[in-house]
Amino acid sequence: MERDSPPPSRSTTVGEEPAPPVQASSPDPEVIATQQVAENSAVADSGGDGPPVQAVAPELILGDLKRQMNRLQREIRLTIQAQLGQMAGRSLGSIEANRELVRSIQEMLDAHGLRVRCTQCGQPAILRVSPRSGASAGVFVFDHTVGGRRTFHGGRVVMPEIRLVAKPPRKSRSA
Numbered sequence: 001m002e003r004d005s006p007p008p009s010r011s012t013t014v015g016e017e018p019a020p021p022v023q024a025s026s027p028d029p030e031v032i033a034t035q036q037v038a039e040n041s042a043v044a045d046s047g048g049d050g051p052p053v054q055a056v057a058p059e060l061i062l063g064d065l066k067r068q069m070n071r072l073q074r075e076i077r078l079t080i081q082a083q084l085g086q087m088a089g090r091s092l093g094s095i096e097a098n099r100e101l102v103r104s105i106q107e108m109l110d111a112h113g114l115r116v117r118c119t120q121c122g123q124p125a126i127l128r129v130s131p132r133s134g135a136s137a138g139v140f141v142f143d144h145t146v147g148g149r150r151t152f153h154g155g156r157v158v159m160p161e162i163r164l165v166a167k168p169p170r171k172s173r174s175a
């Protein structure tokens, strides 16, 4: 609506003062040039004194990564254990539901290279639900190999206390 006033003032500024834009643009290249000189001299200094400090050895990176992974894995193990611990002493009421529960748990443990520790012998095991006469919802058992034989320990009608351990490496049986 009021476009009368801006045009006159703008035209007078451009026409009378051509110098300011040139002065404003000149400081920037100087600053950039100074920074480049500083960087070049820093590189030259480190190169002359000895091996470059910035290059971290791959073994150190890998070692650091392994430590971080171990810390994270421990955190995962303790988190899963804490949550599963809340289920101890409980049953879902049917063998199908209990089987589905331990199957889900086992799937999660497998994904993180974990096993449950047998409460009877302490060895790494897989938690399963087996049918048993008199127990309509089945019984929770620890499935593992003891002395070269597949063995089931436990056998309570409720979820046992869960302690997690690392999955043991596969043994190549030559005997």
Ligand SMILES: [Zn+2]
Binding pocket: 118, 119, 120, 121, 122, 123, 125, 142, 144, 153
């Ligand atoms: Zn056992």
